[in-house]
Amino acid sequence: MRTDTGQVFRLDGYRPSDYLLPQTELTFWLLSDQTIVVAELTVERRAGVDVGAPLVLDGDGLVLRSIAIDRRHLAASHYEATPDRLVISHPPFESRFKLTLETEIAPSKNQALMGLFRSNHVYCTQCEAEGFRRITYFLDRPDILSVYTVRIEASREEAPLLLSNGNLVESGELADDRHYAVWHDPFPKPSYLFALVAGKLGAVRDSFVTASGRDVELGIYVEHGKERLAAYAMDALKRSMRWDEEVFGLEYDLDVFNIVAVSDFNMGAMENKGLNVFNDKNVLADEETATDADFASIEAMIAHEYFHNWTGNRVTCRDWFQLCLKEGLTRYRDQEFSADQRSRSVKRISDVRKLRTHQFPEDQGPLAHPVRPRRYREITNFYTATVYEKGSEVVRMIRTILGPHLFRKGMDLYLKRHDGEAATIEDFLKVFEDVSDRDLSQFALWYDQAGTPNLNVTTSHNPASSQFTLEIEQSVPPTHSEGHKRLMHIPLAFGLVGPDGTDMAYDGAKGASVENGIIHIRNRRQVVRFSGVSERPALSLNRGFSAPITLTVEQRPEDHFFLARCDSDLFSRWQASNKLLSDALVASFRSLLGGKTPEFSGGLAGLAGIIAGDQTLEHAFRALALILPDEADVAREISANIDPDAIFAGREALISTIAKANREQFSALYRELHDKGPFSPDAASAGRRALRNVLLDYLSALEGGAALAAMHFAGATNMTDRAAALTALAHRHSDSTEACQALAAFERKYRADPLVMDKWFQIQAATPGHGTVDTVKVLMKHPCFSMTNPNRIRSLVGTFVSANQTGFHRPDGAGYQFFVETVLAVEKRNPQVAARLATALRSWRSLEPGRQSKAREALLSISSTPNLSADLRDIVERTLA
Numbered sequence: 094m095r096t097d098t099g100q101v102f103r104l105d106g107y108r109p110s111d112y113l114l115p116q117t118e119l120t121f122w123l124l125s126d127q128t129i130v131v132a133e134l135t136v137e138r139r140a141g142v143d144v145g146a147p148l149v150l151d152g153d154g155l156v157l158r159s160i161a162i163d164r165r166h167l168a169a170s171h172y173e174a175t176p177d178r179l180v181i182s183h184p185p186f187e188s189r190f191k192l193t194l195e196t197e198i199a200p201s202k203n204q205a206l207m208g209l210f211r212s213n214h215v216y217c218t219q220c221e222a223e224g225f226r227r228i229t230y231f232l233d234r235p236d237i238l239s240v241y242t243v244r245i246e247a248s249r250e251e252a253p254l255l256l257s258n259g260n261l262v263e264s265g266e267l268a269d270d271r272h273y274a275v276w277h278d279p280f281p282k283p284s285y286l287f288a289l290v291a292g293k294l295g296a297v298r299d300s301f302v303t304a305s306g307r308d309v310e311l312g313i314y315v316e317h318g319k320e321r322l323a324a325y326a327m328d329a330l331k332r333s334m335r336w337d338e339e340v341f342g343l344e345y346d347l348d349v350f351n352i353v354a355v356s357d358f359n360m361g362a363m364e365n366k367g368l369n370v371f372n373d374k375n376v377l378a379d380e381e382t383a384t385d386a387d388f389a390s391i392e393a394m395i396a397h398e399y400f401h402n403w404t405g406n407r408v409t410c411r412d413w414f415q416l417c418l419k420e421g422l423t424r425y426r427d428q429e430f431s432a433d434q435r436s437r438s439v440k441r442i443s444d445v446r447k448l449r450t451h452q453f454p455e456d457q458g459p460l461a462h463p464v465r466p467r468r469y470r471e472i473t474n475f476y477t478a479t480v481y482e483k484g485s486e487v488v489r490m491i492r493t494i495l496g497p498h499l500f501r502k503g504m505d506l507y508l509k510r511h512d513g514e515a516a517t518i519e520d521f522l523k524v525f526e527d528v529s530d531r532d533l534s535q536f537a538l539w540y541d542q543a544g545t546p547n548l549n550v551t552t553s554h555n556p557a558s559s560q561f562t563l564e565i566e567q568s569v570p571p572t573h574s575e576g577h578k579r580l581m582h583i584p585l586a587f588g589l590v591g592p593d594g595t596d597m598a599y600d601g602a603k604g605a606s607v608e609n610g611i612i613h614i615r616n617r618r619q620v621v622r623f624s625g626v627s628e629r630p631a632l633s634l635n636r637g638f639s640a641p642i643t644l645t646v647e648q649r650p651e652d653h654f655f656l657a658r659c660d661s662d663l664f665s666r667w668q669a670s671n672k673l674l675s676d677a678l679v680a681s682f683r684s685l686l687g688g689k690t691p692e693f694s695g696g697l698a699g700l701a702g703i704i705a706g707d708q709t710l711e712h713a714f715r716a717l718a719l720i721l722p723d724e725a726d727v728a729r730e731i732s733a734n735i736d737p738d739a740i741f742a743g744r745e746a747l748i749s750t751i752a753k754a755n756r757e758q759f760s761a762l763y764r765e766l767h768d769k770g771p772f773s774p775d776a777a778s779a780g781r782r783a784l785r786n787v788l789l790d791y792l793s794a795l796e797g798g799a800a801l802a803a804m805h806f807a808g809a810t811n812m813t814d815r816a817a818a819l820t821a822l823a824h825r826h827s828d829s830t831e832a833c834q835a836l837a838a839f840e841r842k843y844r845a846d847p848l849v850m851d852k853w854f855q856i857q858a859a860t861p862g863h864g865t866v867d868t869v870k871v872l873m874k875h876p877c878f879s880m881t882n883p884n885r886i887r888s889l890v891g892t893f894v895s896a897n898q899t900g901f902h903r904p905d906g907a908g909y910q911f912f913v914e915t916v917l918a919v920e921k922r923n924p925q926v927a928a929r930l931a932t933a934l935r936s937w938r939s940l941e942p943g944r945q946s947k948a949r950e951a952l953l954s955i956s957s958t959p960n961l962s963a964d965l966r967d968i969v970e971r972t973l974a
C-alpha cells in the first residue's frame with residue numbers, strides 16, 4: 094500500500110519536467126511467480142534545462158534489478174532507488190540518452206488492482222491515474238507523451254493471447270513452450286494510457302470500414318464461453334464509431350480496436366489507446382442476465398471509452414487538474430450519443446436525475462470542489478460526479494451559448510490545434526472564444542468555482558402595460574474550496590407559456606441579453622421586462638436544464654400543475670411534476686416530525702393518473718414522471734436535521750395515496766403493457782417495461798401487492814422484469830413467503846453467475862429498514878461474495894452504505910459501526926475502493942443531531958487508525974473538515 098506522504102499538489106505548482114521521454118520500449122517476461130519488466134527509455138533533456146539536472150522518476154512499490162545508461166551499467170553511487178523513486182543525480186551531459194531499467198513486480202499479489210495485476214488468471218493493467226509507476230520507474234505524468242513499443246513473452250499455455258496498445262508488428266515462438274508478441278503504437282501517448290493484457294480469453298471479432306474507407310479490425314475478448322454475451326457491446330461499438338464520424342467528423346486512427354472484459358476492476362472501464370479494458374459488467378449482456386438499464390449503460394460506456402480516442406487520447410491533459418478536459422467533454426459526447434440512439438428528452442431527464450443525485454450532494458457537502466480542482470492529495474479521489482457530470486454540463490452550456498454550428502467549429506479547432514498535445518481548460522475555452530468572438534472569461538468560473546448556484550426568481554404581470562417582469566437574483570452558496578464566490582454567467586432557457594399551452598410571443602425584452610430563448614444572467618440582480626405580454630403566462634424556467642443550478646421561483650402551484658401537463662419542453666414538464674412531488678414529500682416529512690399524519694392534495698394523484706394515461710407521451714417519459722423523488726433527493730431538499738425514517742414513511746404514504754387513487758387505471762395499464770413479442774433491448778421496448786415496472790411498484794404497495802409481484806416474478810421472461818419484481822417483494826414485503834421464495838429461486842438459478850448475483854446482493858442491501866445491516870453481514874459470508882472483487886463489494890456494501898437511507902443511518906449507529914469495520918477491511922487490499930465507499934458519509938452534517946454525532950464518531954475512528962492509505966485518509970479528513 095502506498096504510504097501517505099501528506100503531500101498536497103497544487104494547480105499553480107505546475108512545472109514542465111526537465112526531461113522528456115520520446116520513446117519507450119518495454120519487454121515483459123510474464124513468469125509464473127513474478128514478472129520482469131525491462132524498460133528502455135529514450136531520455137531527452139528539455140531545451141533550456143541545465144546540463145546535469147537530476148533525473149527523478151516516479152515509482153510505487155518497485156524493486157530495481159538493474160540500471161544502465163547507453164547500455165553501460167550504472168554504479169550504485171550514481172543513483173538512488175527506493176520503491177517510490179529513482180533519482181539519477183548526474184545524468185550524462187548529452188542531451189539524449191538511453192536509460193535501461195529492469196524491475197521486478199508481482200502481479201498475482203496485486204490486490205489494489207493498479208499497475209499490472211491478475212484477474213481470474215488474466216494479466217491486465219490499469220494505469221490511470223498513477224498506476225504506470227507500479228510497473229516501471231517513469232515520468233508518470235500526463236504531459237509526458239511517448240511512442241511505445243511493447244514486447245510480451247509468456248507461456249503459450251497460460252497466455253495464448255498477448256495484447257498491448259497499437260498495432261501488432263511481430264509474434265512468434267520461443268523455447269519452453271513460450272511465445273511472444275510485439276505491439277507498436279505510433280501515436281505518442283501519456284503513460285496512463287498504456288495497457289497490456291495476457292491470458293486465455295475467447296474472442297468476438299468484427300470489422301468496421303471508416304468514412305474514408307480504412308478497414309479496422311474489432312475484437313472483444315471475454316471469458317471463454319461468454320462470447321455470445323458480447324454481441325450487444327460489439328454493436329454499440331460500431332454504432333459509436335459511426336456516430337463520431339457523423340456528428341463530430343472523427344475517424345478511428347489505428348488498424349485494430351480491442352476491448353477486453355475482466356472481472357476484477359476498480360472502475361467501469363478504461364480508454365487505453367487501441368486496447369480498452371472493461372469491467373465485465375459493462376460488456377456482458379443478454380435479456381436473461383442484464384436489465385434494460387444495464388444495456389443502456391453498456392452502450393454509453395462503450396461509446397464513452399471509444400470517444401476518448403480523440404477527447405483524451407489524441408488530445409490529452411497537461412496535468413491531473415485538467416481531468417474534466419477529457420472526462421467532462423467525453424461524458425458530454427456519450428450523453429449526446431445516447432440521446433441520438435434513444436429518446437433525447439428521456440435521456441436528458443435521466444442525466445439530470447443522476448446529476449442531482451450524485452453531484453448536487455457533493456457540491457453541498459464537505460467534498461465540494463470545482464470542476465477543475467486547484468489542489469489534491471490523492472488524484473484518484475477526484476474522479477467524481479463534479480468532474481464528470483457537472484463537467485459535461487459546462488460543455489453543454491458552451492454549446493447552448495454558442496449554438497450548434499459554432500460549437501462544432503470550436504471542437505474542430507480544438508482537436509486540430511492540440512492534436513498530439515497535452516492541453517488545459519484555458520486551451521479548450523480559447524478555441525470557442527476564437528470561433529465566436531465571445532468573451533468567455535466570466536463563463537470560465539464554472540470550471541473554477543465549486544457550489545451549485547441558485548437563482549431566486551419573482552415575477553409580476555401588469556395587464557395595463559402588457560408587461561411581464563422577472564426579478565432574478567443569483568447566489569452561490571459558500572464551500573470550503575473558495576472563500577469568496579464570484580458572479581457567474583448562467584444561460585437560462587425559458588418560455589412564457591400561454592393558456593393554450595403554446596409559448597407566447599413577446600415584443601421585446603429589456604434588462605438582460607435575451608437571445609434564442611435564453612436569458613444570459615451575469616449580474617447579482619437582473620430585472621428582465623418582457624413587453625407585449627397581455628396575459629399572465631406560466632413561467633417555464635431552465636428548460637432542458639440549460640444550467641446546473643437550483644431555482645427558487647415564486648410560482649403558484651397551479652402553474653406547476655399546468656406546466657406538468659402542457660409545457661412544450663418535455664424536460665420542463667417532468668421538472669414541474671417532479672417539483673410537485675418533491676414539495677409534497679418535504680411537507681409530509683414535516684408533518685410526520687410534528688406528529689401528524691401526512692396529507693396529500695388530490696391533485697397530485699390526479700396528475701399521476703393523467704400522466705400515466707397520456708398516450709401522446711412515450712412510455713419511458715411517463716415512467717420517469719411517475720417515479721417519486723428518492724429518499725436522498727428529499728433529504729437534499731430538506732438539507733438539515735434529517736431523519737431518514739420520517740422521509741421513508743412520508744414517501745411510502747404518498748406512494749400508497751397515488752396507488753389507491755389510481756388503482757383501476759394503473760392495473761388496466763399494467764396488464765396492457767405486458768411484453769408481447771420477442772425480447773428487444775431497444776429504447777421503446779425498454780420504455781414499455783419501465784412504465785409497467787413503475788406501475789408494479791405502485792400496485793405492490795396495495796393490498797394483494799405481494800401476490801401481484803410474485804406473479805410478475807414468476808412470469809418474467811427477462812432480467813428487467815425479474816429484478817423489478819424481486820425488488821418490490823424484498824423492499825415492500827420483506828417478511829412474506831413470496832419474498833423468501835423469490836429470493837431463494839433467484840439464488841438457485843443464478844448462483845454460478847457472479848454478475849447476476851450482484852443484483853441479488855444489491856436488492857437485499859437496499860431493503861429499507863433497521864434490520865438490513867444484519868442481513869448484509871450475513872450475506873458477506875455467502876459463497877458468491879468476495880472481499881477482493883470490487884463488483885461484489887460495491888453491490889453489497891456500496892449499495893447498503895450509499896443507497897439505503899433507513900438501513901445505513903440506523904439511529905443506534907450500527908450501520909456506521911459496520912461501515913468503519915468494512916471500509917478498513919477493504920482498505921487493506923484495495924485503498925481506492927475503500928475510499929470510494931467512505932464517501933457515503935459525505936452528507937453527515939445534514940443528519941439530525943443523534944445520528945450526526947454517531948456518524949462523526951465513525952469518521953473519527955477511521956481517521957485515528959494508524960497507517961491509513963493516502964486514498965482513505967484524504968476522503969475521511971476532508972469529510973470531517
Ligand code: B3K
Pocket residue numbers: 221222360362363364397398401420473476
Ligand atoms: N478514464 C477512466 C477512469 C479512470 C479512473 C482512475 N481512477 C475511465 C473513464 O472515465 O473513461
Ligand code: ZN
Pocket residue numbers: 397401419420423424
Ligand atoms: Zn472517461
